[in-house]
Amino acid sequence: MLSGKMELLDIDSEEIMNSIRKAASPPEDAEDWVTIYVMGKPYRVPAGLTIMKALEYAGYRFIRGSGCRAGFCGACATIYRKRDEYRFRTALACQTTVEDGMYLAQIPFVPANKAVYDLEKIEFTSNTLLEYYPEIARCVSCNTCTKSCPQELDVMYYIQAGLRGDVERVAELSFDCIQCGLCTLRCPAEIQHYHMAQLARRLYGKYIQKKSPWLVHRLKEIERGMYKKGYEILKNLLEKDPEKFRKIYESRVRESEEKRIKDPWEKEVE
Amino acid sequence: MALKLIRGYPEYMRESIELVEKTRPERIKNKEKEIELKLSMDERDKLLNMFHPDYAPGGKRSLRIGPNEGDIVPNEVADILEAWPAIDPDSIDLAEIDFDVDILIIGGGGAGTVAALWAVYEGISPENILIATKLRHGDANSMMAQGGIQAADRPWDSPVLHYLDAMGGGHFANKHELVKALTEDAPFIIKWHEELGVMYDKDEKGNFIERWGGGTSRMRLHSAKDYTGMEIMRVIRDEARNLGIPVLEFTPGVELLTTDDGEIGGAVLWNMETKEYYVVRAKATVLATGGWGRLHIRGFPTTNHYGATADGLVMAYRAGARLRDLDSVQYHPTGAAYPEQIVGLLITEKVRGMGATPVNRYGEPFVFPLEPRDVEAAAFIRECYARGNCVRTPTGMRGVWLDSPMIEELRGKGTIRKNLDAMYRMYKRFGIDMTQDPILVFPTLHYQNGGVEINANAQVIKADGTPYPRFFAGGEVEGGVHGKNRLMGNSLLDYNVFGRRAGISAARVAKSRGKPSTLSLAHVKKYAAIMETLNVPKHRRSPILLPDYRGRKVIERKIDLPVLL
Ligand SMILES: Cc1cc2nc3c(=O)[nH]c(=O)nc-3n(C[C@H](O)[C@H](O)[C@H](O)COP(=O)(O)OP(=O)(O)OC[C@H]3O[C@@H](n4cnc5c(N)ncnc54)[C@H](O)[C@@H]3O)c2cc1C
Ligand code: SF4
Numbered sequence: 124m125l126s127g128k129m130e131l132l133d134i135d136s137e138e139i140m141n142s143i144r145k146a147a148s149p150p151e152d153a154e155d156w157v158t159i160y161v162m163g164k165p166y167r168v169p170a171g172l173t174i175m176k177a178l179e180y181a182g183y184r185f186i187r188g189s190g191c192r193a194g195f196c197g198a199c200a201t202i203y204r205k206r207d208e209y210r211f212r213t214a215l216a217c218q219t220t221v222e223d224g225m226y227l228a229q230i231p232f233v234p235a236n237k238a239v240y241d242l243e244k245i246e247f248t249s250n251t252l253l254e255y256y257p258e259i260a261r262c263v264s265c266n267t268c269t270k271s272c273p274q275e276l277d278v279m280y281y282i283q284a285g286l287r288g289d290v291e292r293v294a295e296l297s298f299d300c301i302q303c304g305l306c307t308l309r310c311p312a313e314i315q316h317y318h319m320a321q322l323a324r325r326l327y328g329k330y331i332q333k334k335s336p337w338l339v340h341r342l343k344e345i346e347r348g349m350y351k352k353g354y355e356i357l358k359n360l361l362e363k364d365p366e367k368f369r370k371i372y373e374s375r376v377r378e379s380e381e382k383r384i385k386d387p388w389e390k391e392v393e
Numbered sequence: 394m395a396l397k398l399i400r401g402y403p404e405y406m407r408e409s410i411e412l413v414e415k416t417r418p419e420r421i422k423n424k425e426k427e428i429e430l431k432l433s434m435d436e437r438d439k440l441l442n443m444f445h446p447d448y449a450p451g452g453k454r455s456l457r458i459g460p461n462e463g464d465i466v467p468n469e470v471a472d473i474l475e476a477w478p479a480i481d482p483d484s485i486d487l488a489e490i491d492f493d494v495d496i497l498i499i500g501g502g503g504a505g506t507v508a509a510l511w512a513v514y515e516g517i518s519p520e521n522i523l524i525a526t527k528l529r530h531g532d533a534n535s536m537m538a539q540g541g542i543q544a545a546d547r548p549w550d551s552p553v554l555h556y557l558d559a560m561g562g563g564h565f566a567n568k569h570e571l572v573k574a575l576t577e578d579a580p581f582i583i584k585w586h587e588e589l590g591v592m593y594d595k596d597e598k599g600n601f602i603e604r605w606g607g608g609t610s611r612m613r614l615h616s617a618k619d620y621t622g623m624e625i626m627r628v629i630r631d632e633a634r635n636l637g638i639p640v641l642e643f644t645p646g647v648e649l650l651t652t653d654d655g656e657i658g659g660a661v662l663w664n665m666e667t668k669e670y671y672v673v674r675a676k677a678t679v680l681a682t683g684g685w686g687r688l689h690i691r692g693f694p695t696t697n698h699y700g701a702t703a704d705g706l707v708m709a710y711r712a713g714a715r716l717r718d719l720d721s722v723q724y725h726p727t728g729a730a731y732p733e734q735i736v737g738l739l740i741t742e743k744v745r746g747m748g749a750t751p752v753n754r755y756g757e758p759f760v761f762p763l764e765p766r767d768v769e770a771a772a773f774i775r776e777c778y779a780r781g782n783c784v785r786t787p788t789g790m791r792g793v794w795l796d797s798p799m800i801e802e803l804r805g806k807g808t809i810r811k812n813l814d815a816m817y818r819m820y821k822r823f824g825i826d827m828t829q830d831p832i833l834v835f836p837t838l839h840y841q842n843g844g845v846e847i848n849a850n851a852q853v854i855k856a857d858g859t860p861y862p863r864f865f866a867g868g869e870v871e872g873g874v875h876g877k878n879r880l881m882g883n884s885l886l887d888y889n890v891f892g893r894r895a896g897i898s899a900a901r902v903a904k905s906r907g908k909p910s911t912l913s914l915a916h917v918k919k920y921a922a923i924m925e926t927l928n929v930p931k932h933r934r935s936p937i938l939l940p941d942y943r944g945r946k947v948i949e950r951k952i953d954l955p956v957l958l
């Protein structure tokens with residue numbers, strides 16, 4: 124194994140930082156170019172950019188249509204067709220590479236109604252999803268939602284599971300949903316998939332998953348003031364003897380995966 | 394000609410991947426021995442001094458204005474603090490109030506949403522709250538967290554140990570009362586999430602499956618696959634919608650409003666679409682605008698969302714709030730370095746937590762995988778820029794390998810898809826299968842360690858050290874909780890703990906006090922006058938609201954015609 128230990132090197136830290144800045148800035152020129160059509164208008168952009176970065180390169184500055192820029196928020200739902208292809212495609216602009224001949228439009232907003240509920244008071248039965256989202260009964264099993272999902276989720280299956288009242292299955296199948304709304308936009312039965320899935324996941328988390336017993340125990344300890352003294356001792360040390368505080372920090376023992384170690388601050392361990 | 398790719402990588406990178414594969418069996422066998430690479434405190438310091446962007450000279454300067462005059466901050470931060478106000482105070486009519494509310498919350502990410510919920514729980518009626526946010530509700534760093542949230546709830550763990558870990562991680566510069574609140578409230582926050590129906594990963598008894606986070610002495614990272622942030626954010630947003638809390642989207646705060654008795658009494662908002670401004674008067678104001686990643690400090694790529702431009706720091710500073718620990722910037726060691734489309738995006742620390750080891754181009758380990766983030770990042774930079782043991786990408790980035798297939802070997806086939814599906818999916822979209830091949834990483838700008846100083850009630854601290862009675866902050870915008878360096882999993886916790894405390898404190902003030910006195914932008918005028926004396930160039934204005942990524946050529950040829958204004 125290589126040593127990770129320090130050795131003295133003849134280096135210029137500032138120069139290193141400048142090289143990093145240079146390496147990370149967008150390349151000045153590109154070798155490969157493609158033409159994309161932004162709502163019909165052609166623009167030549169470097170190949171290998173995401174749709175989002177290509178639009179920016181072309182001169183667009185987003186207000187809507189750009190959120191996390193990393194595939195987590197669903198703000199950048201995009202629809203497109205490729206030249207000479209009948210297929211209607213959907214994508215996340217921040218997670219899809221531009222291709223030559225893409226005809227693009229962004230869908231920064233999808234109108235959809237969320238049911239309002241009080242999770243504490245909901246009477247959870249196998250009918251709950253249907254009760255709040257009765258339109259799921261209209262599903263014609265066309266699978267368009269699944270085909271349009273940029274997360275490649277089995278959207279139709281989770282709608283079907285919802286219909287059966289199988290909340291656990293909906294929660295599991297829809298877990299990676301980023302709520303972009305593309306399925307909802309495409310559904311001929313006017314179903315609002317992602318809102319139903321949100322309710323299902325919350326029902327699962329609240330009523331099906333078991334509550335943690337350890338957590339309850341810890342909350343009681345905190346309420347009893349069990350850790351007050353520990354905090355107090357450390358506070359005093361921090362103010363009066365920072366060196367000792369540091370020592371205590373450095374002497375912490377790391378939990379080993381096999382063998383649980385006893386907590387130095389805890390008198391009773393169950 | 395486009396570069397030919399073999400399963401996502403050009404041929405020359407494949408050669409290095411073969412070396413990584415060669416050393417893999419040995420490394421797996423010796424996984425437990427990696428701890429030997431762990432650095433002592435002295436060695437850490439030396440490494441940081443030479444290779445961490447925060448310590449390398451040339452990146453910072455001292456502030457010439459305001460409560461923190463003389464403090465050293467990154468140039469990019471000084472640029473927005475020493476800047477002309479974006480609005481002209483004389484063009485705002487404060488006599489006409491558009492929204493007259495109990496509580497104004499600026500920022501609709503995690504902290505803002507939690508504050509709103511707890512204000513309602515505390516008895517404020519939802520229609521007397523207003524969340525004003527820059528993008529959509531939930532377009533925020535909070536949505537993006539993958540790894541998890543820390544809380545000491547296992548029998549062999551303790552909130553006090555959590556406290557120690559956080560203090561040490563922060564180089565002992567953290568504020569005691571804040572770290573105590575953070576760690577002592579943590580189990581309670583997780584309980585609240587349980588009741589809201591957040592789907593954490595659990596075992597058959599209902600206890601949480603907990604993992605390692607860097608710099609901690611216990612496995613206490615609670616996660617929801619690798620969509621932890623999204624799962625929490627979408628649940629609390631759903632709850633805010635159920636309660637009917639009003640949210641104004643695409644309408645950022647651009648300046649706070651002060652009052653003649655030295656208070657904060659609301660803010661000026663700006664509708665980015667219609668360009669109209671709104672005056673909000675509030676009995677209590679909560680700042681929850683998140684971090685600064687999109688300032689691209691030192692030119693680094695970032696993991697942050699589009700709106701992370703430190704607007705909150707600017708607004709609060711102009712109004713007289715004290716900032717702290719802004720000299721320290723968190724770079725996440727593992728940002729994507731390849732392919733170009735995702736450069737800078739986060740590779741969650743969980744990938745290392747679950748067993749993937751960083752190795753150089755020869756497949757050799759060079760650092761303990763779970764050092765605190767700053768140390769880990771500095772070690773990567775050393776490997777790439779001093780020792781040259783890195784892989785260069787076609788666009789000129791350098792990186793080291795994160796050997797993700799180890800996870801499958803250590804924990805069984807399918808572990809990645811089960812626990813790191815977001816990561817898997819991201820790479821798959823660009824032709825790379827991280828269960829089979831390692832991924833290339835380099836540090837990326839990740840977190841604002843410091844910020845607006847608060848106390849344990851989430852009250853913002855003024856220049857003179859006393860708290861504002863009507864002004865609160867929670868989440869990444871505030872400072873003191875994490876000292877000089879935040880540990881993973883403590884910031885999701887931070888926005889919950891201090892978002893909640895801000896919401897409760899704001900509700901109490903709203904219930905016990907009347908409306909603020911006469912609203913004013915005098916502080917902005919005063920600030921502008923100082924900009925004049927400092928010779929700040931006229932085009933430098935803030936808050937900047939959004940970064941500008943338009944192509945250079947377009948910007949050079951762009952003209953504004955005085956007709957379609
Ligand atoms: C990719 C990524 C992964 C992460 N992983 C983890 C992790 O695993 N564990 C962990 O603990 N932490 C993690 N973090 C950090 C954590 O997610 C954030 O620090 C935390 O969520 C911040 O919450 P917040 O509410 O303060 O800010 P945000 O969630 O960013 O919310 C701020 C909101 O304010 C809005 N806003 C900005 N300016 C204005 C303005 N002028 N007016 C109105 N609104 C404005 C923003 O658009 C945004 O919606 C991660 C962060 C990122 C980026
Ligand atoms: S698109 Fe609508 S109708 Fe078609 S399968 Fe999906 S839910 Fe059913």
Ligand code: SF4
Binds near residue numbers: 272274300305
């Ligand atoms: S299920 Fe629907 S809303 Fe969710 S990610 Fe897929 S297409 Fe988007």
Ligand code: FES
Binds near residue numbers: 196215
């Ligand atoms: S911008 Fe968030 S998913 Fe694309």
